[in-house]
Amino acid sequence: MPKLLRCLMIGALAAALPLVASAAANFNFDTGAAVSSGGDITFNGTSIAPVGSAKLYSMGTTGGSTEFSALSGAALVQLAGAFPFSTTPINGSSLANGELFLVHTSGGNYAKVLLTAVSSSSITFSFATYTTSGSTVTQGTGVTLGSGGGSSGPSITMVQNNYSWVLPNAPNYGIAPGSIMTIIGAGMADNVPLVLQSSASPGIPTTLNHASVSVTVGGTTVHPGLYYAVPTLIAAVLPSSTPTGTGTLTVTYNGTPSAPVPITVVPSALGFDSLSSSGTGPSVAQDASTYALFSPTSSAKPGENIVLWGSGLGADTADSDTVYTSTPHAINTPLQIFIGGVSAKILYQGASGYPGLNQIDVTIPANVPTGCAVSLSAVTGTGSAATASNILTMPIAAGGGTCTDPLSYVDPTTGATLSGKGTVKYGGVFIAHTTSSTAVTDIATASFYSESGAVFSGYQSSSQPSLGSCTINQYNTSNVPPLPTGLNAGTITVQGPNGSQQLQSFTTGTYLAELPTGFIPSSGGTFTFSGTGGSDVPAFSGVGIPFFNPLVWTNASADGTVTRSSGVPVNWTGGAPGTFAEISGNSISLATGFYGGFVCTAPVSQLTFTVPPAVLLALPAGTGSLSVSNYTYPASANIPGLDFSFKMAFASTDINATYN
Numbered sequence: 001m002p003k004l005l006r007c008l009m010i011g012a013l014a015a016a017l018p019l020v021a022s023a024a025a026n027f028n029f030d031t032g033a034a035v036s037s038g039g040d041i042t043f044n045g046t047s048i049a050p051v052g053s054a055k056l057y058s059m060g061t062t063g064g065s066t067e068f069s070a071l072s073g074a075a076l077v078q079l080a081g082a083f084p085f086s087t088t089p090i091n092g093s094s095l096a097n098g099e100l101f102l103v104h105t106s107g108g109n110y111a112k113v114l115l116t117a118v119s120s121s122s123i124t125f126s127f128a129t130y131t132t133s134g135s136t137v138t139q140g141t142g143v144t145l146g147s148g149g150g151s152s153g154p155s156i157t158m159v160q161n162n163y164s165w166v167l168p169n170a171p172n173y174g175i176a177p178g179s180i181m182t183i184i185g186a187g188m189a190d191n192v193p194l195v196l197q198s199s200a201s202p203g204i205p206t207t208l209n210h211a212s213v214s215v216t217v218g219g220t221t222v223h224p225g226l227y228y229a230v231p232t233l234i235a236a237v238l239p240s241s242t243p244t245g246t247g248t249l250t251v252t253y254n255g256t257p258s259a260p261v262p263i264t265v266v267p268s269a270l271g272f273d274s275l276s277s278s279g280t281g282p283s284v285a286q287d288a289s290t291y292a293l294f295s296p297t298s299s300a301k302p303g304e305n306i307v308l309w310g311s312g313l314g315a316d317t318a319d320s321d322t323v324y325t326s327t328p329h330a331i332n333t334p335l336q337i338f339i340g341g342v343s344a345k346i347l348y349q350g351a352s353g354y355p356g357l358n359q360i361d362v363t364i365p366a367n368v369p370t371g372c373a374v375s376l377s378a379v380t381g382t383g384s385a386a387t388a389s390n391i392l393t394m395p396i397a398a399g400g401g402t403c404t405d406p407l408s409y410v411d412p413t414t415g416a417t418l419s420g421k422g423t424v425k426y427g428g429v430f431i432a433h434t435t436s437s438t439a440v441t442d443i444a445t446a447s448f449y450s451e452s453g454a455v456f457s458g459y460q461s462s463s464q465p466s467l468g469s470c471t472i473n474q475y476n477t478s479n480v481p482p483l484p485t486g487l488n489a490g491t492i493t494v495q496g497p498n499g500s501q502q503l504q505s506f507t508t509g510t511y512l513a514e515l516p517t518g519f520i521p522s523s524g525g526t527f528t529f530s531g532t533g534g535s536d537v538p539a540f541s542g543v544g545i546p547f548f549n550p551l552v553w554t555n556a557s558a559d560g561t562v563t564r565s566s567g568v569p570v571n572w573t574g575g576a577p578g579t580f581a582e583i584s585g586n587s588i589s590l591a592t593g594f595y596g597g598f599v600c601t602a603p604v605s606q607l608t609f610t611v612p613p614a615v616l617l618a619l620p621a622g623t624g625s626l627s628v629s630n631y632t633y634p635a636s637a638n639i640p641g642l643d644f645s646f647k648m649a650f651a652s653t654d655i656n657a658t659y660n
Helices: 005-015 064-070 073-082 412-419
Strands: 025-028 033-035 041-043 047-050 055-058 100-104 110-118 123-130 136-145 155-161 180-186 211-217 220-222 225-230 233-237 245-253 261-265 285-287 305-311 335-339 342-351 358-363 371-380 392-396 423-435 440-452 470-476 492-496 499-502 504-507 510-515 525-531 540-547 568-573 579-589 594-603 608-611 622-632 644-659
Touching: 025 136, 047 055, 073 100, 073 110, 073 123, 155 245, 155 261, 180 245, 211 225, 211 233, 211 261, 335 358, 371 470, 423 492, 423 540, 440 525, 492 510, 499 510, 540 644, 568 579, 568 622, 579 608, 579 644, 594 608
Parallel strands: 423 644
Antiparallel strands: 025 033, 025 041, 041 047, 055 100, 100 110, 110 123, 123 136, 155 180, 180 233, 211 220, 211 245, 225 233, 245 261, 285 305, 305 358, 335 342, 335 371, 342 358, 371 392, 423 440, 440 510, 470 594, 492 499, 492 525, 504 510, 525 540, 568 608, 579 594, 579 622, 622 644
């Protein structure tokens, strides 16, 4: 066993801690008063939930206080019909300062709410409530809900694989016997510092900080060992003796049990360990000889043996679920590992020695694509039991060292610098031609955002995966991830061969114009963006983007029905040199409200790409879309006042698709 394993495990577990509050209080927006019951919302320490007939809609943190101030009562009432108000709670793990959400109150009025502080025990907000005619009912600032008491007993919000963080309702969700699961909730254990328990004999305990966990499936009840237990988080190893099927999980604290929550136990559901706390982004991958962690400046090489970490291969009856062993055993679950979409040879798959932590040793294929964000994915099981892992990335270069990637917005050295900054400002401009089943549309867009430099830690590429790779994103419709903070760039204009057009600002930092017919000539041309400058971005001009003769998707008529377990082939002809193909799609399950989307890239000269089952099995069965686009590689836009900026042109063809 590698000597770095213990440190890696501590870092991986500790890094995966979301912010979850632990208090309980209600608020009535019609009266402007905190109440012990009833009202319109309740803050239970894990979420903001509607009460009675009230409904919520989160607008994220894009506009923050600026949008809160600008949104008048009349405008809120006028736009209310366009907002998908829901009875689904806003998950506490996504709450952030500056988040703006709307409330349709139990009394039939409308309120806007701005979170101004979020702590481990309370939320503080400003609000204003309006009648359906737009007149003010109540308003207030500095309102605080929650006291951190937690006396009502433990509550559970969510149970997830400790590494993949795949959400419930996802088609690849499930907790495998013998894996580490994270339980998110409130009031579940003593309010003490998080300390990872040692698995050295006698092993991790089944009761910790006055907390214990029980899982019942098919009449069998098991009691997982606990790596840690604090009020909002518990990490536990589901015993390998747990039967598969749907059951319940309960947390008991100081003798008081929580309400049971559903748990789905599956034969296998692998989650790879990542350097982020979201189960996405750069993977924890190491050189098999030195156990050095790969990074953008120290990349892996084709043909090299590497070590991967995670949890969820399945039951390990040969080793203990609570005690470390120096002689771990293989777990012979059907397993396929893909690096850059190419099947990798597996050298070892099984226990690492530490309860619940799996080790997988593979050889990087000799024909793997290279880049700074080459995809890493897996499928466990076969047939109807096949389950996709989370998808991560890793840097791969022909000779190791610093990776290069034509799809990166910044190079690895610049990316490392960004991660050390308090705030990173960036932006991009696009010119696009889109074709769908209903319309042909030309658009110009610009976007300007800022985020904490910590977001760029381990930064390897843009949201685009390296050529030959794919990424996925998943969320419940009630828990859509917020956009970063928008930046005011003033008035944006695009000049083309046939005139100029001003872009409209819909939210701070986001600009768009639907261009008139013929604005982009069939022969192409150069389109130049300029900005007058605003409070966040200085004036700029002369950002030119050449448009090109795009590829043609030749089998679009056959791709409208997607069999997720088989993959979907996409073929095209043409495409200009110096461009690439992007294949993207999404589907939504109306029954569960779960959304999944993917993005894959390929050299335009390749003329074909098959989106693999390892990607599609992470999407729900349902209706959605499939698109094939032809993009120019990102080029620097040299916009002043930003840490980096880019410009791109693309043409896309979109079809409706059914995912089976």
